[in-house]
Amino acid sequence: MNYGISSLSLIPVRKDPSEKSEMVTQVLFGEHFEIKEEMVGWSYVNLAYDGYEGWIDSKMITPLPLRSLKKLENRPFAVSGDIINVIPVNEEQTLMLVAGSTLPVWRPYLKEFSVGKDTYKTSGEVFYGKLKNPREVLIRQALKYFNAPYLWGGRSPFGIDCSGFTQIIYKMAGVKIPRDAGEQVKLGRALSFVDEAQPGDLAFFDDEEGNIVHVGIIWKRNKIIHASGKVRIDNVDQFGIFNIDLKRYTHKMRVMKKIINADGTD
Known part of the structure; x- marks a missing residue:
């Protein structure tokens, strides 16, 4: 089985493999999925969070090795709470997260999360673990x-x-x-x-x-x-x-x- 993760702010999921096709949902940053079928330029995916299925542009997929998948599934769940959170990547680039994005491999003591080999820091609001309220x-x-x-x-x-x-x-x-x-x-x-x-x-x-x-x-x-x-x-x-x-x-x-x-x- 092949898996992928979103390293973009959001990825449109479409009913059919075409940019003109109806969007049925979106994958937010840090959400991962199983790739069930592939054709030229398109991948049919099953979203891990809610089981939704549809087609996404293959160019938008960040591959997720099985080893990394297991690491994700064994770590506590963290979610970005700011409506928009702009995170510096380097001197020239930033990463924009929308509220509800998943922060994979969250390390609360460092305020860090990782996608593959890339690690990011955030000073924004993060919901993590069991909430009291x-x-x-x-x-x-x-x-x-x-x-x-x-x-x-x-x-x-x-x-x-x-x-x-x-x-x-x-x-x-x-x-x-x-x-x-x-x-x-x-x-x-x-x-x-x-x-x-x-x-x-x-x-x-x-x-x-x-x-x-x-x-x-x-x-x-x-x-x-x-x-x-x-x-x-x-x-x-x-x-x-x-x-x-x-x-x-x-x-x-x-x-x-x-x-x-x-x-x-x-």
Whole structure:
């Protein structure tokens, strides 16, 4: 088996092996993947973080030897928390990390991480190990994305979709959830009433056929942070999301889920 890792800020993952094909998700810096198939200029990959699959431009892949893969998997997980973190590589070059990027082989005492033979230092915020206050981190990080543009398949502050937003925010809080809202809704415990929701709980919304089509993060009483046109804050109740600009309901409530328990576990 062949493996790769992203040493770029982000790599688009496409439905078909073409630059014109729909982007289905993105690989952020430090996330690795298995290369399942190769053709001229393109590689079909399975992402280790969430199992998502698609095609990426082979030129964007940094090879990951099996020995390095095992080293990655045996080290604690670290995630960049700054919306943008510009890291010096040398006198002429910098590396730009977006929030939610993985910092492989993290050495907290040195504030260093490594990809292959390259080692980088960061003075930015890093989430590492088991967090004592995951809900606080969820909300604080979610609010940093306010006004980030909506982008289908996006997972970065430069463009993000609704489930990419919830996944990345939960990643920074140390909780792994699937990529798509239709899979995220299968997690956690359903809440009977909106008043039961706590900051950081997820709310899911469906269409006329009952398909889950949207997800957002509960902020505080009757407020939701979600990506719809942009990352925004709207009112939410048992009927759905009431868009404060349009002054009408835009999404129909299906269910609210508690993914993180009161003690911070998931």
